[in-house]
Amino acid sequence: xxxxxxxxxxxxxxxxxxxxxxxxxxxxxxxxxxxxxxxxxxxxxxxxxxxxxxxxxxxxxxxxxxxxxxxxxxxxxxxxxxxxxxxxxxxxxxxxxxxxxxxxxxxxxxxxxxxxxxxxxxxxxxxxxxxxxxxxxxxxxxxxxxxxxxxxxxxxxxxxxxxxxxxxxxxxxxxxxxxxxxxxxxxxxxxxxxxx
Numbered sequence: 001x002x003x004x005x006x007x008x009x010x011x012x013x014x015x016x017x018x019x020x021x022x023x024x025x026x027x028x029x030x031x032x033x034x035x036x037x038x039x040x041x042x043x044x045x046x047x048x049x050x051x052x053x054x055x056x057x058x059x060x061x062x063x064x065x066x067x068x069x070x071x072x073x074x075x076x077x078x079x080x081x082x083x084x085x086x087x088x089x090x091x092x093x094x095x096x097x098x099x100x101x102x103x104x105x106x107x108x109x110x111x112x113x114x115x116x117x118x119x120x121x122x123x124x125x126x127x128x129x130x131x132x133x134x135x136x137x138x139x140x141x142x143x144x145x146x147x148x149x150x151x152x153x154x155x156x157x158x159x160x161x162x163x164x165x166x167x168x169x170x171x172x173x174x175x176x177x178x179x180x181x182x183x184x185x186x187x188x189x190x191x192x193x194x195x196x
Contacts, residue, residue: 013063014073016055020080023052024087031147036095039149046148052084053140081136082110088143097146102166106139109173116180131172138165 030045059077063069089106092098142165145158 011063011066011070013059013066014070014076016059016062017073017076017080020052020055020059020084021076023048024083027052027084028087028091031091032095036097042147042149046144049084049088049147050140050144053144056081056084056136078114082114085136085139085143086110088147092143092146098162102162105166106169109169113173113176113180116177119180131168131175135165135168135172138162138168141165 027045027048030041030048033041036042056077059073063073086107089098089103093100093103138161142158142162145154145161150158
């Protein structure tokens with residue numbers, strides 16, 4: 001990376017994105033230590049997770065407000081998001097607090113949508129929808145509630161929110177797939193007309 005690229009990428013939003021990535025192993029250690037049986041460490045894990053999730057909203061806001069959107073940020077931000085939420089799902093399933101089918105379904109959706117976006121990124125960009133943003137909020141709240149050693153009644157609410165998150169995750173996944181494939185089809189049709 002040359003000096004110019006370094007200066008462009010050395011900004012607060014990108015630093016927050018990197019911080020979120022570095023917080024993932026800290027979160028996992030706190031949650032998985034002692035088999036997830038240490039309530040104090042689980043509270044810390046919930047705090048680290050919630051704090052890391054908050055940096056996602058903040059780095060995007062600052063990048064847009066200050067005009068410091070960079071290629072690094074565009075690539076690294078979703079990676080940081082998927083690493084954080086994905087580690088939360090996997091860790092909760094490993095501890096027996098969340099069925100594995102939920103984790104497989106959610107991660108399969110994320111991988112599928114990411115792969116489709118990558119396949120058409122040179123031709124079209126499908127922006128995040130309101131449903132996608134709702135999905136992220138629901139997942140974050142549900143994961144935080146299940147990571148924290150809450151009383152049974154509040155944990156039950158966490159599972160209800162997780163159920164809603166799963167439904168929205170699947171629905172928005174289908175919507176993204178339809179939108180991405182439709183955009184790719186329109187692009188191919190346009191290229192065909194140009195070559196005719």
